[in-house]
Amino acid sequence: MNATLRRLLGYCRSHARPLWLGGGLLLLATLAEVGGPMLIKLFIDDYLSPGRWDLAASLWLGAGYLALQGLSALGFYLQSLQFSRVAQAIVQRIREQVFAGALRLPARYLDHHKTGSLISTITNDTEALMNLYVQVIGQFVQKCVLLLGILGAMALLDWQLCLVALPLLLGALAVMWLYQRLSVPIVRATRALLSDINGRLNESLQGMTVIQTLSQELHFAAAFDAVNQRHCQARGRSLRLNGLLLRPLIDLLHMLVLMGLLALFGLQGSQLIPVGIIYAFVSYLGRMVEPINAMTNQLAQLQQAMVAGERVFGLMDEPKERLGGQTPQLNGALSFEAVSFGYQPEEPIVRDVSFNVPAGHMLAIVGHTGSGKSTLISLLMGLYAPDAGQICLDGQPLASLELTALRRQIGLVQQDPFIFSGSLADNLRLGRTQLRDSDLWQALEQVQLAELVRSSPLGLAMPMEEGGKNLSTGQRQLLSFARALVGKPRILILDEATASVDSQTEVLLQRALAHLRRHYTLIAVAHRLSTIVDADEIILLAQGRVLERGRHAELLALDQHYASLYQLQQQHAWLEAM
Numbered sequence: 001m002n003a004t005l006r007r008l009l010g011y012c013r014s015h016a017r018p019l020w021l022g023g024g025l026l027l028l029a030t031l032a033e034v035g036g037p038m039l040i041k042l043f044i045d046d047y048l049s050p051g052r053w054d055l056a057a058s059l060w061l062g063a064g065y066l067a068l069q070g071l072s073a074l075g076f077y078l079q080s081l082q083f084s085r086v087a088q089a090i091v092q093r094i095r096e097q098v099f100a101g102a103l104r105l106p107a108r109y110l111d112h113h114k115t116g117s118l119i120s121t122i123t124n125d126t127e128a129l130m131n132l133y134v135q136v137i138g139q140f141v142q143k144c145v146l147l148l149g150i151l152g153a154m155a156l157l158d159w160q161l162c163l164v165a166l167p168l169l170l171g172a173l174a175v176m177w178l179y180q181r182l183s184v185p186i187v188r189a190t191r192a193l194l195s196d197i198n199g200r201l202n203e204s205l206q207g208m209t210v211i212q213t214l215s216q217e218l219h220f221a222a223a224f225d226a227v228n229q230r231h232c233q234a235r236g237r238s239l240r241l242n243g244l245l246l247r248p249l250i251d252l253l254h255m256l257v258l259m260g261l262l263a264l265f266g267l268q269g270s271q272l273i274p275v276g277i278i279y280a281f282v283s284y285l286g287r288m289v290e291p292i293n294a295m296t297n298q299l300a301q302l303q304q305a306m307v308a309g310e311r312v313f314g315l316m317d318e319p320k321e322r323l324g325g326q327t328p329q330l331n332g333a334l335s336f337e338a339v340s341f342g343y344q345p346e347e348p349i350v351r352d353v354s355f356n357v358p359a360g361h362m363l364a365i366v367g368h369t370g371s372g373k374s375t376l377i378s379l380l381m382g383l384y385a386p387d388a389g390q391i392c393l394d395g396q397p398l399a400s401l402e403l404t405a406l407r408r409q410i411g412l413v414q415q416d417p418f419i420f421s422g423s424l425a426d427n428l429r430l431g432r433t434q435l436r437d438s439d440l441w442q443a444l445e446q447v448q449l450a451e452l453v454r455s456s457p458l459g460l461a462m463p464m465e466e467g468g469k470n471l472s473t474g475q476r477q478l479l480s481f482a483r484a485l486v487g488k489p490r491i492l493i494l495d496e497a498t499a500s501v502d503s504q505t506e507v508l509l510q511r512a513l514a515h516l517r518r519h520y521t522l523i524a525v526a527h528r529l530s531t532i533v534d535a536d537e538i539i540l541l542a543q544g545r546v547l548e549r550g551r552h553a554e555l556l557a558l559d560q561h562y563a564s565l566y567q568l569q570q571q572h573a574w575l576e577a578m
Contacts, residue, residue, distance in 0.1 A: 021082055125309075191304065335357070361522075365538075381410065410492075492520050492523070
């Protein structure tokens with residue numbers, strides 16, 4: 001059995017009771033289904049052919065036939081409900097597992113995979129698994145039981161005539177095997193192209209402003225059309241294969257077997273083969289074609305589900321972020337000890353960086369774009385592991401600490417904050433239900449955002465549009481600032497956090513930070529050097545190395561790179577003020 005299918009079927013073990021109930025209903029419905037032609041055969045051979053007209057017996061046989069058909073329909077309906085409920089529960093569990101796994105994916109994985117591809121796996125591929133459980137597995141079980149019931153009934157009537165029906169089954173099995181061999185590469189290509197389509201859609205919608213401002217709508221539309229055309233061609237190949245191998249071949253086999261049965265009846269005559277048995281066999285052959293056709297037509301869904309299952313389980317099995325380790329209670333002291341790192345090992349971004357920050361002190365990191373400033377922050381947050389050296393918090397190696405507990409004690413304010421849909425309070429708490437409204441208001445006061453929130457009639461319940469579109473860039477930055485402060489972190493990281501606020505708000509924030517600095521260690525990645533003149537230590541990075549370090553006055557006294565950069569910014573600020 002295919003490993004993916006075995007793993008998918010493994011989810012059924014936790015739903016044994018409803019599956020057994022559904023199986024019992026299926027067996028009952030199948031017995032009722034195959035019993036109908038038996039009653040008609042009895043009526044033909046015992047009453048119609050001999051000319052014995054017994055009204056009471058005919059009425060009883062007719063009533064029995066109708067009752068069996070009604071019981072069959074009810075049994076199949078209830079069985080289908082049972083299987084569908086199990087399928088819904090299984091797919092819900094798989095979707096929850098794959099999303100939970102996606103949340104724990106390491107940053108290196110996200111660097112090399114498109115967001116749209118992940119969305120496609122979590123939504124489209126899990127939906128394909130739904131079709132597997134509801135349409136394929138449930139229907140396959142139902143049709144297999146029905147076929148076995150029909151074959152059993154035919155064998156009871158005449159085992160020699162039953163052999164005539166075997167070519168139909170053997171031919172159907174051959175068609176299924178051939179279809180499986182030919183369809184897998186086509187389905188894989190189709191699912192990959194669908195993932196590519198979702199990736200391009202996600203990327204284009206997120207970058208719509210850039211596309212429109214550069215008047216590149218036609219270029220992106222053409223690129224999307226090209227991918228969409230390849231997907232359409234792959235689907236066309238799949239449809240041609242379905243049209244060639246599935247229903248037409250099964251119908252041809254059915255006609256050949258039926259011709260053989262009627263030819264045999266014509267050669268031997270009604271003396272050797274009763275008319276009622278021939279009727280029953282013709283009826284059973286017709287009833288065999290429907291489940292065989294259904295099973296072969298579901299092969300396409302089966303192959304799509306197998307490929308979708310491979311993608312889903314591939315995502316679920318990706319190595320996750322480290323979960324174990326000690327649960328730290330930080331004071332805030334940290335150190336980098338000869339740390340080197342590169343997103344590609346052969347291209348290091350950070351080279352042999354070392355520094356120490358005592359608890360309650362402020363370290364500022366400055367440097368040109370690409371010097372490795374934000375990479376140091378990613379390493380400190382545990383998003384990446386150093387290629388060499390180690391990072392220590394309170395003297396404990398970062399690699400030995402439990403990441404979730406660690407990150408709860410670190411507040412990060414990024415240059416481009418992300419605002420979630422929901423209320424303002426939801427964006428401040430982000431699932432931290434222990435935070436009270438008073439904690440939220442305190443953080444808003446600290447970042448000078450409380451007045452804006454009070455001006456809204458909804459207050460903390462003020463709705464946030466997707467991405468915070470109803471806030472200005474600076475207000476989004478302040479909200480991100482408050483989100484970091486409300487958790488009362490031991491280490492606060494500012495990654496160009498004041499780049500989007502006006503000068504007056506920046507001054508207020510600096511005063512608030514100066515008042516709060518004794519409560520946590522502050523790491524500030526800064527572009528504007530005027531914001532970090534009070535730092536206990538400043539390190540200047542160049543090409544991933546520490547080029548200069550010291551306090552603001554000490555670095556100015558060196559009159560080298562930092563001093564030149566500071567003077568250049570001062571001149572620029574003076575020119576802007578004129």
